[in-house]
Amino acid sequence: MSSIREVAQLAGVSPATVSRVINGTAQVSAEKRKRILDVIAETNFVPNEVARSLFKRSARTIGLIIPSIRNPYFTELAAELDELAAARGYQLSLRNVGYNMEREWEALQQLEAVNADGAILIPTSNADRSDQRPLSIPLVVLDSDFNGPVHSYIYCDYYQGAQMAMAHLVECGCREIVCIRGPQSTFSGRSRYMGYRDFCLEHGIRQRVVDCDYDFDAGLAMTEALLQRYPQVDGILACNDIVAISTYKILHKRNIPVPEQIQLIGFDDITLSGLISPELTTIRQPVKEIARLAMDLVLQQDEPAVKGGRHVLPVSLVVRETTRRKDETE
Amino acid sequence: MSSIREVAQLAGVSPATVSRVINGTAQVSAEKRKRILDVIAETNFVPNEVARSLFKRSARTIGLIIPSIRNPYFTELAAELDELAAARGYQLSLRNVGYNMEREWEALQQLEAVNADGAILIPTSNADRSDQRPLSIPLVVLDSDFNGPVHSYIYCDYYQGAQMAMAHLVECGCREIVCIRGPQSTFSGRSRYMGYRDFCLEHGIRQRVVDCDYDFDAGLAMTEALLQRYPQVDGILACNDIVAISTYKILHKRNIPVPEQIQLIGFDDITLSGLISPELTTIRQPVKEIARLAMDLVLQQDEPAVKGGRHVLPVSLVVRETTRRKDETE
DNA sequence: CTGAAAGCGCTTACAG
DNA sequence: CTGAAAGCGCTTACAG
Numbered sequence: 001m002s003s004i005r006e007v008a009q010l011a012g013v014s015p016a017t018v019s020r021v022i023n024g025t026a027q028v029s030a031e032k033r034k035r036i037l038d039v040i041a042e043t044n045f046v047p048n049e050v051a052r053s054l055f056k057r058s059a060r061t062i063g064l065i066i067p068s069i070r071n072p073y074f075t076e077l078a079a080e081l082d083e084l085a086a087a088r089g090y091q092l093s094l095r096n097v098g099y100n101m102e103r104e105w106e107a108l109q110q111l112e113a114v115n116a117d118g119a120i121l122i123p124t125s126n127a128d129r130s131d132q133r134p135l136s137i138p139l140v141v142l143d144s145d146f147n148g149p150v151h152s153y154i155y156c157d158y159y160q161g162a163q164m165a166m167a168h169l170v171e172c173g174c175r176e177i178v179c180i181r182g183p184q185s186t187f188s189g190r191s192r193y194m195g196y197r198d199f200c201l202e203h204g205i206r207q208r209v210v211d212c213d214y215d216f217d218a219g220l221a222m223t224e225a226l227l228q229r230y231p232q233v234d235g236i237l238a239c240n241d242i243v244a245i246s247t248y249k250i251l252h253k254r255n256i257p258v259p260e261q262i263q264l265i266g267f268d269d270i271t272l273s274g275l276i277s278p279e280l281t282t283i284r285q286p287v288k289e290i291a292r293l294a295m296d297l298v299l300q301q302d303e304p305a306v307k308g309g310r311h312v313l314p315v316s317l318v319v320r321e322t323t324r325r326k327d328e329t330e
Numbered sequence: 331m332s333s334i335r336e337v338a339q340l341a342g343v344s345p346a347t348v349s350r351v352i353n354g355t356a357q358v359s360a361e362k363r364k365r366i367l368d369v370i371a372e373t374n375f376v377p378n379e380v381a382r383s384l385f386k387r388s389a390r391t392i393g394l395i396i397p398s399i400r401n402p403y404f405t406e407l408a409a410e411l412d413e414l415a416a417a418r419g420y421q422l423s424l425r426n427v428g429y430n431m432e433r434e435w436e437a438l439q440q441l442e443a444v445n446a447d448g449a450i451l452i453p454t455s456n457a458d459r460s461d462q463r464p465l466s467i468p469l470v471v472l473d474s475d476f477n478g479p480v481h482s483y484i485y486c487d488y489y490q491g492a493q494m495a496m497a498h499l500v501e502c503g504c505r506e507i508v509c510i511r512g513p514q515s516t517f518s519g520r521s522r523y524m525g526y527r528d529f530c531l532e533h534g535i536r537q538r539v540v541d542c543d544y545d546f547d548a549g550l551a552m553t554e555a556l557l558q559r560y561p562q563v564d565g566i567l568a569c570n571d572i573v574a575i576s577t578y579k580i581l582h583k584r585n586i587p588v589p590e591q592i593q594l595i596g597f598d599d600i601t602l603s604g605l606i607s608p609e610l611t612t613i614r615q616p617v618k619e620i621a622r623l624a625m626d627l628v629l630q631q632d633e634p635a636v637k638g639g640r641h642v643l644p645v646s647l648v649v650r651e652t653t654r655r656k657d658e659t660e
Numbered sequence: 661c662t663g664a665a666a667g668c669g670c671t672t673a674c675a676g
Numbered sequence: 677c678t679g680a681a682a683g684c685g686c687t688t689a690c691a692g
Contacts, residue, residue, distance in 0.1 A: 049443035051685035094424040113379035252607040277582040381669035
C-alpha cells in the first residue's frame with residue numbers, strides 16, 4: 001500500500017494538497033488536482049483509515065454487540081441496523097459475545113479503543129452496572145433496563161405483551177397454560193414472566209413454569225420436560241419464537257395436534273415464524289422502529305451525555321395458526 | 331479517555347515504560363510496575379487501539395464479508411468463524427454487503443485500510459476479477475472460484491452434491507423433477523444446476539427449471555410459478571435450504587402432501603432444516619470444516635502470496651422426512 | 661491556492 | 677531497567 005507521501009511525490013505536490021483533494025476539504029488548482037487524481041488511479045492508493053481515524057477520533061463506525069449470532073431475532077435487528085448505518089455513511093461492526101459478560105465488556109472497550117462513534121448493546125444479562133465506568137462513546141442499550149452509565153434505553157413492553165398472550169390463550173379456551181420462561185437474569189425473560197405471573201394471579205390461574213435458555217436446543221429439551229411435568233397442558237407461552245419453534249417440533253414428533261390439543265404462542269415475530277407450517281402465533285416486536293430509534297439516538301451527537309432516557313415501544317399480538325379462538329370452529 | 335502520557339505522568343515514569351508494562355514487552359522494576367498498574371486501575375485507562383494498530387500495522391482483526399445477513403447459512407458460517415477467531419485472539423469484523431458488488435469492493439478496501447489481518451469473502455457473484463488489483467492482506471474466498479487475486483479458494487463439490495440429490499430423488503421414485511436453480515451468476519447456483527443438468531442428460535430425463543434468488547420471498551414466489559408451469563411435478567431440487575423451506579410452505583398451504591405427492595430436497599443443511607416439521611432432506615455442507623480451513627488459511631502469514639490454491643470439500647446426503655425411498659413404505 | 665509543521669496516541673530501536 | 681526520540685500515515689491550523 002502506498003502512502004499519501006508517495007502520491008504527493010509522484011504528483012509533485014505536498015501531502016497536504018493530496019489530502020485536500022481526497023477529502024474535498026479545500027480548493028485545489030484544476031491542474032494539480034488532475035495530476036493527483038491520476039497518480040491515485042495509477043497507484044491504487046487507498047488512504048489508511050487507521051491514520052485518519054487516529055487524527056479524527058472517529059472511525060465512522062457504529063458497534064453492535066449481540067449475545068448470540070445464532071438467534072435470528074438478533075441477526076434481523078442487525079440487518080436493519082446495518083441498512084440504516086450504510087445509508088448514513090457508517091459501517092456497522094457486529095460483535096458477537098456468545099452470552100459471555102466478560103467478552104461483552106471487552107467488546108465495549110474495544111469499540112471505544114477503535115474510535116467507534118457509538119455502540120448499540122443488546123446485553124447478555126440485566127445485571128446492575130451502576131459501578132461500571134462510563135464509556136467515552138454514546139451507548140444505547142436494547143431490550144434491557146439495568147442501572148448503569150447508558151445514554152438511552154430502548155425496549156418493548158414485554159410485560160404487557162405477555163399479558164396479551166395470556167389473554168389470547170384464555171380466549172382460545174386454554175385452561176392449563178404453561179410458561180416456558182427465558183433466563184431470569186435477562187430483562188426480556190424476566191418481564192415476560194412477570195406478565196404471565198401477574199395475569200395468573202389476577203385471574204386465579206395456577207402458575208406452571210419451566211425454565212429455558214434462548215436457543216433451539218434448550219427449547220427442545222425443555223419441551224420434553226414440560227410434557228412430563230404438566231401432562232394436562234393445553235396452552236404454551238414460549239419465551240421467544242425460536243423456543244416456540246423447538247416446542248412445536250417436539251409436539252409434532254409426539255403427534256400432539258396444534259392448536260387442537262395444545263395451543264402455542266411465541267414472542268418476537270421473527271421472519272421464520274410466518275414461514276413455518278403451521279405459522280406461529282406470536283407477540284410482535286417492532287424491529288424496524290427499534291432499529292431506527294437506536295440509530296437515531298446513538299448518532300445524536302449533540303448530547304453524548306449519560307442521561308439514561310427510556311424509550312418503550314408497544315408490542316402487538318399476531319394471530320396465526322398455532323392458536324385458535326373458541327368460536328372459530330373450522 | 332486518558333492517554334498513555336497522562337498515565338506516565340501520574341506514575342512519574344516515561345510513556346515508554348508504561349507501554350512496556352501494558353504489553354509485557356520488557357522488564358520493569360517491580361516498584362514502577364506497581365505504580366503504573368495502580369494509575370491504570372484508577373484512571374480506567376484503555377490503550378487506544380487505533381494508535382497501536384497504526385504502528386503495528388495489524389488490528390488483530392479478520393474481516394468476513396457476506397452477501398446477506400438474512401441468510402442463516404451465512405450467519406452460521408459467521409458464528410463458526412467468530413468462535414475460531416476469538417479462540418485465537420482475533421476479532422471477527424462482519425460486513426454485510428446486501429448482494430451489492432460495489433459495497434463488496436468497498437468493504438474489502440475498508441478492511442485493508444483499517445489494517446485487518448486478512449479477509450474472508452463470500453462473494454456476491456462469481457464474475458471474473460482478474461483485472462482487480464491484489465489486496466495487501468490475504469484474501470480467502472468461500473463458495474466461489476472466480477479468477478482473481480486470491481490467496482485461497484474453499485468450496486464444496488456442489489456439482490457432485492446436485493447429482494447425489496438427483497440420484498436420491500430418482501431412487502425415491504420421482505419421474506418429474508424440477509430444479510429451482512439459484513442465481514446463475516453465482517458459483518453455487520451455477521454448479522448445482524450443472525449437476526442437475528448433466529444428470530438429466532445422462533439419464534435421459536427432461537429438464538424442468540425455474541429460476542430463483544437465494545431468499546425466502548423468492549422461494550415463495552417461484553414455487554407458485556413452478557406449480558403453475560409443471561403441474562405434474564413429483565420431485566423438487568431446491569437451490570438451498572431456505573428456498574426449500576419456502577417451497578414446503580407453499581406446498582403445505584396448497585395441501586400437497588410431502589413427501590407423498592411431491593418429494594423435496596434442499597442444499598446446505600442449516601440448523602433450521604432439522605428443526606422444522608417435516609424435517610428437510612438436504613445436501614450437507616461441512617460448515618465447521620470450511621470455517622476451520624478458512625481461518626487457518628487466512629492466518630497462515632508465512633505465505634501471504636496470491637497463489638489461488640483450491641480446496642474442495644465433499645458434501646453429503648442427509649435423508650430426513652421430505653423424501654422417502656420407494657421400498658420404505660410406511 | 662499551497663506547503664511546512666505539529667500532532668493524533670502509541671511503540672520500538674537506540675543509548676545509557 | 678529506563679528515557680528521549682523518531683515514526684506509523686494521516687489532517688489541519690498557520691502562514692504566505
